[in-house]
Amino acid sequence: MSNSHAATIDDPVDDAAAAxxxxxxxxxxxxxxxxxxxxALERISLSIARGEFVSLVGPSGCGKSTxxxxxxxxxxxxxxxVSIGGQDPATARAAREFGFVxxxxxxxxxxxxxENVELPALVAKQGSKxxxxxxxxxxxxxxxxxxxxxAPPAALSGGMQRRVGIARALALDPSILLLDEPFGAxxxxxxxxxxxxxxxxxxxxxxxxxxxxxxVGEAVYLSDRVFVMAxxxxxxxxxxxxxxxxxxxxxxxxxxxxxxxxKELTRxxxxxxxxxxx
Numbered sequence: 001m002s003n004s005h006a007a008t009i010d011d012p013v014d015d016a017a018a019a020x021x022x023x024x025x026x027x028x029x030x031x032x033x034x035x036x037x038x039x040a041l042e043r044i045s046l047s048i049a050r051g052e053f054v055s056l057v058g059p060s061g062c063g064k065s066t067x068x069x070x071x072x073x074x075x076x077x078x079x080x081x082v083s084i085g086g087q088d089p090a091t092a093r094a095a096r097e098f099g100f101v102x103x104x105x106x107x108x109x110x111x112x113x114x115e116n117v118e119l120p121a122l123v124a125k126q127g128s129k130x131x132x133x134x135x136x137x138x139x140x141x142x143x144x145x146x147x148x149x150x151a152p153p154a155a156l157s158g159g160m161q162r163r164v165g166i167a168r169a170l171a172l173d174p175s176i177l178l179l180d181e182p183f184g185a186x187x188x189x190x191x192x193x194x195x196x197x198x199x200x201x202x203x204x205x206x207x208x209x210x211x212x213x214x215x216v217g218e219a220v221y222l223s224d225r226v227f228v229m230a231x232x233x234x235x236x237x238x239x240x241x242x243x244x245x246x247x248x249x250x251x252x253x254x255x256x257x258x259x260x261x262x263k264e265l266t267r268x269x270x271x272x273x274x275x276x277x278x
Contacts, residue, residue, distance in 0.1 A: 019086035021176055021208035022048040022071060027080035029066055029234075039233035040066050044080070046227060046236065050175075053202060053209040055219035055226045057265060063234025064212040068178050071210070072098050085175065092176075096124065099174035099207070101182040105165030107153040113164050114140060114149035120171040139167040142201060159190045166201060177202070179211040183218070192250060195221055199248055216265040220258060221248060228268045238268045 029041040041063045048054050056064045069075040070082060073089030084092035092098065107116045118136040121127060127135070140146050143163040153161055162182055169177060179198075183191045195218055202209050213219050219226045220242055228238040242261055244252060252258050 019083065020047045021050045021052070021085055022046070022210065023083040024071070025081045027067075027070060027077045027082060029063065029070065029075070030078040041070075041077075042233040042235045044234070044236055046239075048208060048210065050085075050208055051206050052224050053199075053211070053222055055211040055213055055223040056229055057213060057216055057219050057226055057269065058229030058234070059231050059269070060214070061234075062229040062231035064229060065180055066234070068180055068210070068212060072100070072178060096172040097175050099169035099172065099177045101162075101166055101169045101177065101179045103181045103184055105153075105161045105168075105182075107161055107164055107168075109153050111152075112149065113145060113151050113153070113156065116153070116164055117167045117171055120168060124172060126172065136167075136171065139170055140164075142170070142204065143167045144197065158186055159194055162186070162194060163197065166198065170201075170205065170207075175207060177207045177209045179209065181212055181214070184214070191215075191218070192253070196248075196250060198222065203247060216262050216269070217253070217258075219265065220244070220261040221252065226265060228265060240264060240268075 024044050024046050027041060027044040028039065031038045031040055044067060056067065058064055066075065070077050071084070071089060073082075073084075073093040082089050084097060087095075087097075107113075108119070111119065114133070114136050117139050118132050121132040121135065126132065137146065137149060140149055143166055145160060145163055145167070148156065148160065153164070156164065165182065182198075183194045186194060199222060209222075211219070211222060216226075223242050226240045226242060227236050228240065229235065230237045240261065244257060244261070
């Protein structure tokens with residue numbers, strides 16, 4: 001006879017814990033452009049599990065960044081519903097469930113790396129000064145910059161500045177990390193190193209991650225799943241599961257299965273581009 005516990009209808013259920021980290025149903029976004037209605041997103045539906053790493057790929061103008069803003073509660077959709085762990089986006093944002101990493105880290109030049117990381121907790125008046133400072137140091141250690149706490153942004157390389165941006169995004173211990181092409185401006189070698197660093201940080205923190213990128217190789221290397229978007233209007237045209245083992249290292253970039261996934265995503269993107277070409 002098994003000693004394992006079998007769930008019954010009388011068992012309490014934690015709906016919030018059972019809910020997906022991110023769930024969208026038929027999300028549509030319309031804008032007025034030169035007096036005409038413009039559909040930026042059309043009937044976007046997706047579900048992302050807690051702790052999953054998911055990427056959005058698609059051509060410029062397909063609405064990837066707009067979708068991130070809707071998920072974060074910075075923009076209300078024209079139609080459809082958005083659920084963040086069973087909550088509406090505004091409630092989740094007020095609870096500081098989100099961390100943002102943008103294309104430009106936008107570090108304050110008059111603050112040190114440590115002070116930039118500390119800033120979100122300072123603004124939120126979270127914890128004591130000593131606690132905020134200690135937590136910021138821990139995060140700098142996490143991104144490999146413990147020895148650069150006193151450095152101003154101008155003294156840091158582009159890759160190091162982006163590490164500070166990631167550390168700052170984690171300052172309030174968010175459950176969801178939203179990344180809008182954070183490494184797009186870096187050279188390919190630095191970008192690959194940063195992707196490995198991002199995976200290491202994600203694996204240690206186990207946040208849910210949603211990445212916007214134009215780079216299919218980056219999407220394959222990082223993700224559990226990739227959603228392919230098309231433009232005019234912005235919509236999801238494919239979902240690709242990335243069946244590569246974790247942990248992932250850079251030697252994966254030379255393996256046949258990696259190339260197969262990048263070829264599949266490229267084919268999907270090119271096929272849609274041909275269909276939507278004027």
